[in-house]
Amino acid sequence: MKVGLGLKLQEAWKRNFETRPSLLAPAINAATETKTLDEDVSDEGEGPFKQLAKEPQQPKDTALHVNTSLGYRDECITVDARPNNKGEYVLVKGSEAFDPRQDPKKARKPSSLLDPYCLVVTRRYNVAGMLEGIVLEIQSQEVIRIIREIVTYYPDNSFRMGDTIKCEDPPKLIYYYRHELASYAARLGNDRAATHIGFVLNFLQSHIGHEIENYEAFLAMGLVSFKHMWMIFKPGSLVYHRETDQLYFLEKGTYTETECGPVYALECHYVDYDGNKVGKVKRTLVIKAFSNQRELDMIPTIPLDKHLEPEALKERLKTRAKRFLALRGIHALHHSKKGRVMVDAKTFLRRALPGDEDLPNSHKRGIVVYEDSKCCCKVCLKETDEKPEDYDHELREITHDEMLLCSSSVLGFALGSHKWIQMQIDDLTEIHWSTDAIDRLVLDKRQKRVLSSLISSPVFTEGVDGDVIGWKGKGLVMLLHGAPGTGKTLTAESVCESLKRPLYIVSGGELGVTPQQVEKSLEEILELSKLWKAVILIDEADVFLEARSAHDIVRNNFVSVFLRRLEYFEGILMLTTNRVEEFDEAFISRIHLALNYPELEPWMRKEIWVNALKRFPADQLAIDTAADLEEISKVPLNGRIISYAVRTAKAIADEDKTKLAVNHLWDVVSVQQKFNDHLRSKRNTAV
Incomplete structure (x- = not known):
């Protein structure tokens, strides 16, 4: 049997189980003092669960009480599973110390030992006689019904199937819902089901009660140990991740060995947007192993109910979730650190991962690693998103609870640094446009008037056809020629402010060094211009503007590529130059407005x-x-x-x-x- 935690914790459970007395007469027999089915069993013993589970009155006689109507006894039994000489595991009473390999006749069939009892504890031994693990099997139909009623979520759904419920070492299902079971039993009073619940809770007490006491004692002081991580994180609860300032739904927690050492991995999901739809996305958060105890405030992820102000946190996240949902699609915003940005998840996922076009968009989020992530092992790198097959692709309607799980970030592009980035929603604000920016330009009055009239014309701002051929002539191309510092870039910025459009500035050198690179870059940039309704400013575009000659084939190719892309461009393109003396005639014919910037007076x-x-x-x-x-x-x-x-x-x-x-x-x-x-x-x- 695979034990959930490490060897030390397993030995602690084993030692605890073998030394602590049972709390109820029919409860689980201790490993070092196992009672036979024909011996008296006392009901002495104390423990923290005595208040949780009401002790039933036991019959005075020692005879087994068989409930013929339900087919099992109101008793518990401990049996051992030991290998015989064929390597097969056989069951024997816990009190019968013999080797089934030497005396196979004493081995019992499972049905002859287990069927009559409401609770069965099986201790599994290996060939060397060492205890490998303990399994609790609940056969009481009353307890099975109650567990299935009170358990709202558990990753292993097998407890909802079959005639029994098996809990392996440690009995996590019982631990996580121990308080609900105790409350249910208290409401039942002296009912038979309450007695059976008492059996289950006392098994938990005798098995890991000491560990629970230690965990709760440290927790009362705001401390927790790594070996108790599984106790603090209940599957189906909400957990708060400090780095992302976000809540996640915890599906499962496991201890895992990684290249960076042992970690406790929290398999979670949250709600995100992939550019097409909103849906659930899986994510694994990790807590690296630490020695001794650590303050909860130092743990990177904590249960929501352990947060200092859980209700205030929930209200804040609900407010942010409304912004998250409002930011679906494409938006131009101001980032507190990055300046002006474009929020555009769909284009991010298509452009940031050019080699993954075959994957659904929602899966590509996994490449985003937070800046303070130090670990590079596979498990820790899963602190991004899971693989495609693990995604729930769509939530048709966001519920109240799912609002709490909305992502704290959005995807987009920083216009200043030209980088695709992940942005915290709290860092984003609306842009305050300066719509009178053109009025403040230091230009000749006639130049300013023509510029203002041109950019406000629906021929260019609304895509009215300007050519008899389908898509030709819809773009607005402006040339700004003059010395540095004379106002060319400021003119482009003022145009964007007046139109309330983003400005994407790129230098001619950034487009590439070969005609093929330039053509690809232009295609991508001009596509973004159309998608974002952005004004494109190509600074120092001299190489594209100079007249072609028979002696420079490479530069001729640059000009040809540029002219071809301009032919069907839709949007506003501005080009600056200060060195061109002889412009290419083909380019001149495609310019709607050329402004010269003389030396400043x-x-x-x-x-x-x-x-x-x-x-x-x-x-x-x-x-x-x-x-x-x-x-x-x-x-x-x-x-x-x-x-x-x-x-x-x-x-x-x-x-x-x-x-x-x-x-x-x-x-x-x-x-x-x-x-x-x-x-x-x-x-x-x-x-």
């Missing part, structure tokens, strides 16, 4: 200074924007450097614990000017 720089300062509340500024910025605007700085200078100056003012003043701006500008002068002198020396 003083009045332009002044507007940029003013706009940069508006980011801070007025009560944090000591600057008269009408007059104080006149002189500093004459310094030839580009827009990007001005923006950085304002941020740096604000940091200096905060350090000084004063309002931001012009002198703070001049301090930063002076440092920048010295650096610029140094660069110019280096260039002149090189020449």
Whole structure:
């Protein structure tokens, strides 16, 4: 028989079982003092279950009482299963010390020993005579009916089938529902079923009562040992995982040996979304072995009922579950650490695991490993999701209880880092769009008017056909040409703010170094643009824009690939360049709007200074924007450097614990000017 825990705990149970007296007269006989069926049995003994199970009055005579109507006796029996000379296990009375290999005639058939008794304990010995394990078999139909009634969940469903219930070592089913059994017996009073429940509870007491006492004593002090993990985690209960800040439904707990040492593995499920539907997903949480006792607060996963504030936790998770359900589909949001992100589970599962297209989407979540996961063994890596066959693919309607199990995270894409990531829902907030951003652009008035009119046109924002051929001409392509820091990227950002659309920025170098790589990258990016209604900005797109020549076949291929993808593009694409002197004619014909950004003039720089300062509340500024910025605007700085200078100056003012003043701006500008002068002198020396 396979024993659930390690050898030390098994020996502790064995020692406890062999030394503790039974609590009730017909209860299980101790291994070192087994009574025969014809001997008197006393009802002496105390234990923690005496209050849980009411002791029945035993008959004065020693004769067996047979209940002929139900076909079994209101008695318990202990039998030994020992191997005979054929290697077969045979049953003998617990008091008969003999070797069936030497005296096979004394061996009994199982039915002749077990059938008449309501409770049977079988001790299994190996060839060497060593105890291998103990099995409790409940034959009382009253107890079987009650157990099947009160047990709401148990991973091994065999207790609901057949005429008996077998509990192996340790008797976990009885342990987990001991209080329910005791309460049921108390309601029954002196009923025959109460007597049988008393037998069962006293077997538990005589078998592992000492371990239960130790566990409960430490638990009262907020401590638990690794060998008692199985006692604290009841299958069918909710467990709280601190790392994910999430509740899981516990299906089963097992002690397991791994490459990283022994662990207690909690097989659970929770509710998640795969981009198509909401469903149950399995996950295994692990608790690594530890010595002595450990505070519950130090255990990575605990039962919900051991949480300090279980009700407050449940209310918070219900509120978050509503957001989880609302975030199905595609959403542009702000992440507290990653900036702007796209929530899109379906595309995540398709793009993040390109080699697993054959798997259903809901199964691919398993590749997400939390950052503080240190262990790399197979069991610990299962702290993600299980394999495909273990998934329940759909929940047609989320129940009240399942709301508690909703995932604490969603899947998506970080627009800033270009990474597919898992995001905690609590880190996500709505984006506050600056719909007047275009008005603040430092552009020629006519340029600004054309830009504003173009992006608000339904021809481009709603996909109205612009070409007689099916899908051609639906995209909006803009070219932004000018020196660095003149406002090209800011223009793209302002367009997105006005349209309330996400901005996906990619540099020309990120697309690849071969025409094949570029074509694949463009296909993926332009597809995302359509899917997310995103504006795509390809920065430094010079290689795609320069005129083709007969001497550079590779660059010609780049341009051809780019033009082919633009032909059927739907969405808004913006390209920046500052080096192209001769544009390819085929590309020029596909541009809807081209904006040139000249070097900034003083009045332009002044507007940029003013706009940069508006980011801070007025009560944090000591600057008269009408007059104080006149002189500093004459310094030839580009827009990007001005923006950085304002941020740096604000940091200096905060350090000084004063309002931001012009002198703070001049301090930063002076440092920048010295650096610029140094660069110019280096260039002149090189020449």
